[in-house]
Amino acid sequence: MKTYPQSMLNLMRELGRMPGIGQKSAERIAHYILRLPHDEVMQLAVAKRNVKQNVSYCSICCNIGESDPCHICADHGRDKTKICVVEQPKDLIAIEKAGFYEGTYHVLFGHIDPLENVAPEDINIDKLVNRARENNIQKVIIATNPNMEGDVTAMYIHERLEPLGIKVTQLARGMPSGSYLEYANSAVIADAIHGRKLIQKD
Amino acid sequence: MKTYPQSMLNLMRELGRMPGIGQKSAERIAHYILRLPHDEVMQLAVAKRNVKQNVSYCSICCNIGESDPCHICADHGRDKTKICVVEQPKDLIAIEKAGFYEGTYHVLFGHIDPLENVAPEDINIDKLVNRARENNIQKVIIATNPNMEGDVTAMYIHERLEPLGIKVTQLARGMPSGSYLEYANSAVIADAIHGRKLIQKD
Incomplete structure (x- = not known):
């Protein structure tokens, strides 16, 4: 034919x-x-x-860029003692668009996922740990997606960085701003109640 | 015609x-x-x-019910020292469906909204303050919707209850569980970064 x-x-x-x-x-x-x-x-x-x-990968943060280091790692206005860890470059873009985070990033290119045979050594975690150890990093914010794989990845990174004396935080989980309680599912309500905070005056 | x-x-x-x-x-x-x-x-x-x-309004929590007090206020298994404040009965239903909150409620039937001429005295805030004062209430969780009116209402209630020595908290704001960072808007990302928490081992 x-x-x-x-x-x-x-x-x-x-x-x-x-x-x-x-x-x-x-x-x-x-x-x-x-x-x-x-x-x-x-x-x-x-x-x-x-x-x-x-386009290549930044040798510092693993993000994609046309220069090495990338334009964020090369920016002297950025707080180099602070790293926000994301799964993918598009997550970094989402945080940059929000427009107020002044630290640097680290792109994992994935998450730990035993069911899909993705082990910690398959994503850029060792690079993150080495970078944190060698560069006097003080704060790491883990911004993996709010699901099971993201949480497992966050927990693993925390266990690797905690012994280095680094303050490791994770993005807040709860009600998305502008949503309605009556349409929230049980998992979101559970997060919102468990994570509730004292009201502070501005 | x-x-x-x-x-x-x-x-x-x-x-x-x-x-x-x-x-x-x-x-x-x-x-x-x-x-x-x-x-x-x-x-x-x-x-x-x-x-x-x-159907009438519960004289304790203002929720709708076929008895007074309503079936939640009448339930001896509920923690009577804890009140979760919601805007509407349907918000209470959403939290009950999540299935783990063991305290009582207070239904405001609205939120403070100066643009719509809704003042604090137009919703059940005075009843809440009296109830809290007279019943040895220790914790109040404000579960108003995560928007400007909900926040104004939460702030006002906080100012009324704080002098009574009551611990006033508000639902956590952040990334909704199961969502993706790449689709989150800037307000949600801002809440998630500002509200970030130290990772705790279970």
Whole structure:
């Protein structure tokens, strides 16, 4: 059976490997690329090559960047004694967008997950411990996601950093600002009641 | 112009006063009631009358109930020295469903809202303060909604109860359990970072 030319089939196969792109989407995108003007196709190819050539991992915080150290680790305005540990670069972006955290980061690229065979040595925890030991780090804020894998990862990091005399904290769990109690599930209400705080005057 | 018989118009007018029911919905419901068998219409009427006859407000906690005191205030297994303050009965239901709070409640039926002309004396705050003073209350947990009105209400209650030597806490604010950092908005991330806690071993 003869279907598409071989170069179309190759393109569809490569596209179909991308996350969230199935066989049908790959077919549609391949046709879209075929119809694009030559220079736009080249722009796309160059953009892809540049990401691969120019973006690398920061040797300090493991975040992605076009320089090493990355623009956050190289920023003299940042508090270098404070590290916020996140699972992925997109989590770092979310915290940066909030716009008030003035310390540095450490990107784990994952979380400990025994069911998926992800052990502590498979993510950037050793790098974090070495960095903390060698750089007089005083505070580590663990900002892993609020679920079981995130908590296991936080607990493990705490056990590694505590002997170094580092103050290890974890993001607060509770009611999200702007939500309503009547729609909150039991786990959220449990966190909110267990973690309740004395009211302080501003 | 002659439209519906007067008794249909009366029913539509009464139905149309209910929250979330507009003129068109009222018309549809009136026709539905007209088509119902006689005994089902009577069941509905009896159910409405019984709610009005049998349900009243608890003289202790202001919650709705078919007895006074309500079944929570009358329960000897409840910790009577602890009050959880909520805005509405449906918030109380949400906390009860979570299934581990063993104290009593106080229902404000609203929150302080200067823009809507709701002052402290318009909701059940005086009753709460009197109840706390007269009944040796030691702990008050304020579970108003996590928004500006809820916080203003919490702050006001705190100012009234603190001079009585009562420990006043508020529900924890932060990341909701099971959510993802990358989708959290800036206000939630700010709460989570500001409220971060030392990691404790279980």
